[in-house]
Amino acid sequence: xxxxxxxxxxxxxxxxxxxxxxxxxxxxxxxxxxxxxxxxxxxxxxxxxxxxxxxxxxxxxxxxxxxxxxxxxxxxxxxxxxxxxxxxxxxxxxxxxxxxxxxxxxxxxxxxxxxxxxxxxxxxxxxxxxxxxxxxxxxxxxxxxxxxxxxxxxxxxxxxxxxxxxxxxxxxxxxxxxxxxxxxxxxxxxxxxxxxxxxxxxxxxxxxxxxxxxxxxx
Numbered sequence: 001x002x003x004x005x006x007x008x009x010x011x012x013x014x015x016x017x018x019x020x021x022x023x024x025x026x027x028x029x030x031x032x033x034x035x036x037x038x039x040x041x042x043x044x045x046x047x048x049x050x051x052x053x054x055x056x057x058x059x060x061x062x063x064x065x066x067x068x069x070x071x072x073x074x075x076x077x078x079x080x081x082x083x084x085x086x087x088x089x090x091x092x093x094x095x096x097x098x099x100x101x102x103x104x105x106x107x108x109x110x111x112x113x114x115x116x117x118x119x120x121x122x123x124x125x126x127x128x129x130x131x132x133x134x135x136x137x138x139x140x141x142x143x144x145x146x147x148x149x150x151x152x153x154x155x156x157x158x159x160x161x162x163x164x165x166x167x168x169x170x171x172x173x174x175x176x177x178x179x180x181x182x183x184x185x186x187x188x189x190x191x192x193x194x195x196x197x198x199x200x201x202x203x204x205x206x207x208x209x210x211x212x213x214x215x216x217x218x
Contacts (some may be wrong), residue, residue, distance in 0.1 A: 002181060002210060004157030005098055006148055007129075008046060011167035012185055012202075013095070014119050015086040017041055019113075022077050024049070028056050031064045043075040046168025048110045048141035049073055074112055079139045081118040088185075088196075090202035092125060099128045101207070106151040108164075110135040110142060142170040145178030152180070163213070165205070169194060181213055 003081045012014035021037035024044075028035065033056045044052045053069050099105055105128055109116050113134035120126035131154035135199060138146045164175035167185045172194040175182035182195040183205060189198040197213055 001161055002103070002163045002214060004104040004106065004155050004162040006053045006106045006108050006151045006162055006180070007095070008164070008166045008168065008171050009107055009116055009119060010111060012088060012165055013091045013107070013125070014123060015088050016081070016119065017045055017160045017167070019077065019080055020049075021045075022119040023073050024052060025053045027069050027072060028053065031057060031069075032062050033057060033060050043171075046142045046166065046171040046174075049112075049125075051141050063104055074115060077111070077115050078118055081115055081122060086159075087123050088202065090211045092123060094202045094205060095125050095128050104155040104157055105129045106133065106155050108133040108147040108151040111149075137158050142168070143173035143177065145174045148174055148178045149178060152178075163210070165194075183213075190212060198213060 007013055010020060018037065018041070021040040024040050025037045035056060049070060050066060053066055057064055062139055095105065107116060109130050111134060113136060115131065116132055116134050117126060120129070131151060133147045133151045135141060138150060140146045148164055149159060152159050159179050163181040164171065164182065165183050165185060166172050166175060172182050172184050177195050183199060184193045184195045184196045185202065186193060186198050186200060189200055
């Protein structure tokens with residue numbers, strides 16, 4: 001039985017993954033690493049920012065002040081989040097419906113806490129969640145399941161009774177490692193992903209769809 005539902009945020013609740021990638025591409029570009037925002041999204045969606053910066057800089061043998069890069073990124077992201085954020089199509093409706101149906105909701109994001117809270121407040125859904133796990137609250141980022149397991153423990157639901165909704169491959173892998181159900185929100189459900197439950201729009205996550213996952217009939 002699914003009792004708890006854990007949402008990734010960027011790319012699932014808020015249409016903000018592109019902002020992460022754009023700013024990260026710009027900042028590492030200033031350090032000498034040339035990579036497009038699209039490639040960052042493809043390779044690193046759902047990963048913690050520090051890990052992304054470390055890996056990109058190391059690949060080019062470049063040394064830089066990671067704390068300075070992190071501060072620059074989050075100051076820009078928090079400013080943007082407080083001004084305007086677009087919701088992923090169907091996310092607000094899904095969150096409110098699942099909450100009204102009695103599911104315990106949590107967020108597990110790789111982003112930092114101030115930014116996550118700012119986005120959820122801007123979208124007026126922060127009160128729908130029992131707990132928020134951010135990237136600065138765990139020692140290991142996705143694809144390690146630590147953030148999902150922490151979220152499950154905070155809402156007092158066993159991992160086997162939790163469902164994760166993710167758009168990033170690393171997050172889908174983390175849910176699998178944490179022995180949780182996982183729905184992948186993807187653009188193309190014909191590509192291979194670390195979960196067999198794939199949707200291209202959140203409106204597909206109906207009560208019957210959730211039942212079919214539990215019964216393993218979807």
